[in-house]
Amino acid sequence: MKISLEHIGRRFNREWIFRDINYEFGSGNSYAILGANGAGKSTLLQVISGSLSSSEGKISYLKGDKVIDQEKVFINLSMAAPYLELIEEFTLTELIDFHFRFKKYHKDFDRKSVIELLGLKNSEFKAIKYFSSGMKQRVKLALAFCSDTDLLLLDEPASNLDQQGLEWYLSLASNLSSDRLVIICSNQEQEYSFCRNRLNIADYK
Numbered sequence: 001m002k003i004s005l006e007h008i009g010r011r012f013n014r015e016w017i018f019r020d021i022n023y024e025f026g027s028g029n030s031y032a033i034l035g036a037n038g039a040g041k042s043t044l045l046q047v048i049s050g051s052l053s054s055s056e057g058k059i060s061y062l063k064g065d066k067v068i069d070q071e072k073v074f075i076n077l078s079m080a081a082p083y084l085e086l087i088e089e090f091t092l093t094e095l096i097d098f099h100f101r102f103k104k105y106h107k108d109f110d111r112k113s114v115i116e117l118l119g120l121k122n123s124e125f126k127a128i129k130y131f132s133s134g135m136k137q138r139v140k141l142a143l144a145f146c147s148d149t150d151l152l153l154l155d156e157p158a159s160n161l162d163q164q165g166l167e168w169y170l171s172l173a174s175n176l177s178s179d180r181l182v183i184i185c186s187n188q189e190q191e192y193s194f195c196r197n198r199l200n201i202a203d204y205k
């Protein structure tokens, strides 16, 4: 998958958050979107995901040599972010089954192996509302990584994770990213250090 941003800008009311971003993202690569708190990282990620429109410029998506409509991009992506909530009333098993009604499993996974990957066999029938914040974050990441999607968008992926959780996330990133386009919003070096490409929002103010 290839994503091209041409002169992309976004404002809220009269305040421009970023302007004139020209950038190309390509499959098989990992990208970090960097910037201080409030710089506009999440805003840009939401523009890339198609869930927020840009105020100016053009964004285009190519899969092979086929153009994908912006409204259909969501089929090709999975995303984990602090502002995307899990359905708290569901048990872990129900949540996984619900998620994979809309996304296909990555070829190496099914419900059982996702639960194994999470290390949450003892909590499979527990409601998500009783999960700790770190357990919820692991669930968000596992659902994103274990979906068969070309584009993986991660906003602050290590938030709420302890050292062991951070290592677990880094192993997912190293094992389940090949051939995908991975874009990470972060200001914590440890969660994006493996990204070869960096885009700093401060350059587009």
Ligand SMILES: Nc1ncnc2c1ncn2[C@@H]1O[C@H](COP(=O)(O)OP(=O)(O)OP(=O)(O)O)[C@@H](O)[C@H]1O
Pocket: 012, 013, 017, 035, 036, 037, 038, 039, 040, 041, 042, 043, 044, 185, 187
């Ligand atoms: N819906 C909205 N209406 C008005 N302003 C908004 C809206 N969403 C975001 N903003 C503003 O846009 C700016 C960028 O916010 P954004 O969440 O993208 O930053 P960020 O770089 O992801 O920050 P953080 O590192 O704290 O998560 C902030 O000033 C924020 O207040």
